[in-house]
Amino acid sequence: MFVIRCIAVIFFLLVAQTSWIPRLRIGGIGPDLFLGLVLVLALRKGTTWGVWSGVVLGLLLGVEEPATLGSESLALGLTGLAVGQASRSVDKQNPFVLVLLLILSALITETVRTLFTAGGNPGNAFLLWWRWVPGSVLYTAVFVPIFAYVSARLLGIRGWISGAA
Amino acid sequence: MRLAAYAPPGRSRRWLGPIAALVLSATLGFLPLSIKRPVAGVLERTVFFPFRFTVGWGERMLSGREEAKRLSRELAQRQWSRDEAEEARIENARLRRLLGFHRRADHNLVPCSIVGREWGRAGEVLLIEAADPGAAEPGRAVVSPDGLIGRVSSREGRYARVECLTHIQVAVSVLNQRSREGGILKWSPERRPGLAIRGIPSQSDWQPGDRLVTSGLGTAFPRGILVGWVERHRSQGGGMLKEVRVRPAARAARAEEVFLLERVEAGFGFPGAEEPGEDLSALFPVEPGARSARTLFKGKVGVDPGPMPVP
Numbered sequence: 301m302f303v304i305r306c307i308a309v310i311f312f313l314l315v316a317q318t319s320w321i322p323r324l325r326i327g328g329i330g331p332d333l334f335l336g337l338v339l340v341l342a343l344r345k346g347t348t349w350g351v352w353s354g355v356v357l358g359l360l361l362g363v364e365e366p367a368t369l370g371s372e373s374l375a376l377g378l379t380g381l382a383v384g385q386a387s388r389s390v391d392k393q394n395p396f397v398l399v400l401l402l403i404l405s406a407l408i409t410e411t412v413r414t415l416f417t418a419g420g421n422p423g424n425a426f427l428l429w430w431r432w433v434p435g436s437v438l439y440t441a442v443f444v445p446i447f448a449y450v451s452a453r454l455l456g457i458r459g460w461i462s463g464a465a
Numbered sequence: 466m467r468l469a470a471y472a473p474p475g476r477s478r479r480w481l482g483p484i485a486a487l488v489l490s491a492t493l494g495f496l497p498l499s500i501k502r503p504v505a506g507v508l509e510r511t512v513f514f515p516f517r518f519t520v521g522w523g524e525r526m527l528s529g530r531e532e533a534k535r536l537s538r539e540l541a542q543r544q545w546s547r548d549e550a551e552e553a554r555i556e557n558a559r560l561r562r563l564l565g566f567h568r569r570a571d572h573n574l575v576p577c578s579i580v581g582r583e584w585g586r587a588g589e590v591l592l593i594e595a596a597d598p599g600a601a602e603p604g605r606a607v608v609s610p611d612g613l614i615g616r617v618s619s620r621e622g623r624y625a626r627v628e629c630l631t632h633i634q635v636a637v638s639v640l641n642q643r644s645r646e647g648g649i650l651k652w653s654p655e656r657r658p659g660l661a662i663r664g665i666p667s668q669s670d671w672q673p674g675d676r677l678v679t680s681g682l683g684t685a686f687p688r689g690i691l692v693g694w695v696e697r698h699r700s701q702g703g704g705m706l707k708e709v710r711v712r713p714a715a716r717a718a719r720a721e722e723v724f725l726l727e728r729v730e731a732g733f734g735f736p737g738a739e740e741p742g743e744d745l746s747a748l749f750p751v752e753p754g755a756r757s758a759r760t761l762f763k764g765k766v767g768v769d770p771g772p773m774p775v776p
Contacts, residue, residue: 314516351483355490362493363513365504370493377487416494 306341313337314360324443329435331443332409334361339405340448342383343392350380355421375412379405393424399441406437481665561724566610573727575600577607579720580624580684588632588652590715591615593625595725604685607728611635612691612714613679613722628658629717630692639692639711640680644670647680650692650711660693663701671698671709687726691715 313333324330334357342350358373383405390397410433418425494500566574581592591614595601598620607614607627615629628635630652637650639662646669648662663669675695681688693713701708 311516348479348483351486355486358490359508360513360516362501363505363509366501367498369501369505370490370496373490374487374494377483377490381483381487 309337310357310360317361318364326439327435329432329439331440332406332436333444333447333448334376335405335409335440336402336444336448339381339383339398339402341384341393342380343401346387347381347384350384351377352380354378365395368413371413371416373406374416375409378412379408382408395445399445402444403437403441406440407433410436559721562610566724573600574608574724575727577601577625577723577725579723582718586654587634588654589628589629590618590632591627591717591720591723593627593723594623595625598623600725601725606686606690607723608690608726609715609720609723611716611720612693613686614715614717614720616685617725627723630713630715631717637686637692638680638682639677640688641671642676642697643672643676644680646670647682648709651704652676660713662711664706665709667700667705667707669707671695671707673697677711736771 310328317333321333323331338350338354338357341353354376355373358371358376359369360367383401386401386404390401392398411429414428414433422433428453494502496504575595575597577593577595578592579591583590583592591607593601593607601617601620601624603617603619605617607616613630615627615632615635618628618634620626620628630637630650632652633654635652638647639650640647646665648665650660650662652660662671673695677692677694679686679688679690679692691714693711694711696710698707698709700706
């Protein structure tokens with residue numbers, strides 16, 4: 301049942317990410333819903349689930365845009381790894397902690413993406429990082445919790461973070 | 466050696482999968498785009514096909530609806546533009562004729578717009594509004610680029626009533642341009658309504674297709690205004706006389722703009738005229754390339770009534 305719900309959520313997020321989410325972009329920066337999904341799976345199911353879900357979702361995004369194939373998987377996979385490891389020692393019911401974890405995971409994801417985009421040039425990487433990362437992190441940290449809360453209320457899902465790995 | 470001796474410890478075994486996935490992702494990330502594209506294609510057609518198909522269907526549906534709305538708007542816009550262009554084309558053609566007509570005229574032509582039409586038992590009447598209200602004096606000839614329309618019967622302020630050729634009060638002295646025969650053209654609302662010249666000698670020369678213009682006799686209409694063409698003739702009065710049916714050149718029902726022929730107060734013609742009763746034939750030239758009336762009216766062999774504009 302959990303797997304089926306995951307697949308349904310992935311469908312929904314994929315449709316949203318390719319249809320109306322791009323319209324919410326500000327200066328080319330938009331929220332990352334898949335990051336929120338990796339975060340939830342890593343918190344709920346642990347490191348292994350976090351890494352595999354990050355890699356698979358990254359491949360799914362990479363299929364959409366072949367230039368990012370691999371880099372998205374690595375970024376989301378590392379995020380899943382970090383959050384999975386951090387979830388062992390944090391209070392998963394505290395919303396502030398969750399937002400903090402979201403910010404951390406957004407930082408990791410955007411940094412890895414920026415490094416791949418820079419193509420190995422440190423100067424480019426530095427400039428790109430300042431241009432894209434803070435805005436993306438902020439936008440994701442604000443939008444994803446609101447989106448998740450509204451979705452959970454609409455779908456009647458309660459306690460979707462509870463349940464230790 | 467037993468394979469189990471080389472098996473990694475339990476906790477380490479759990480990390481094999483995630484680390485392998487991360488290494489695979491990193492490897493993919495550093496590959497060139499020429500390799501990434503085929504790999505992405507394979508993944509799209511196999512593992513992720515259900516996701517891509519569903520998302521693609523959603524995208525197609527959304528974009529299809531938007532495309533349909535856009536096309537619908539564009540179609541409405543194009544239809545409106547097409548209607549506008551057609552109207553502009555018709556108006557352009559009409560105004561070009563008017564301009565050409567006006568250019569040929571050396572006389573004062575006061576443009577008027579038709580504000581009303583009336584068809585009663587006495588015949589057809591137009592209500593016009595002249596650009597110069599003072600020009601619409603009773604008795605003035607009213608013409609269109611096609612020919613004679615009628616004459617002003619009365620004036621009320623800016624508006625004037627025009628009795629058309631197809632009115633029982635209007636009688637026009639006409640001249641056959643070919644045979645130089647004359648007659649009085651009147652409209653009759655009786656058994657067979659129509660414009661006709663009656664009571665002319667049966668030996669007079671009137672052929673189908675003959676061009677009729679105003680003769681200038683009397684003070685009603687100046688000479689040379691195109692009135693129409695002979696349609697047919699038939700005997701009357703026991704064969705001593707005949708009746709000539711005339712098809713009018715100008716149809717009041719189709720006219721959109723008309724002109725008042727402004728008469729010069731000196732009474733000897735029109736502005737620029739040197740002799741009284743100046744011929745206005747130049748206003749209604751014979752159209753080049755017009756079909757022969759013989760073809761249309763099956764006139765006598767050997768008689769050439771001259772070309773007639775195609776109505």
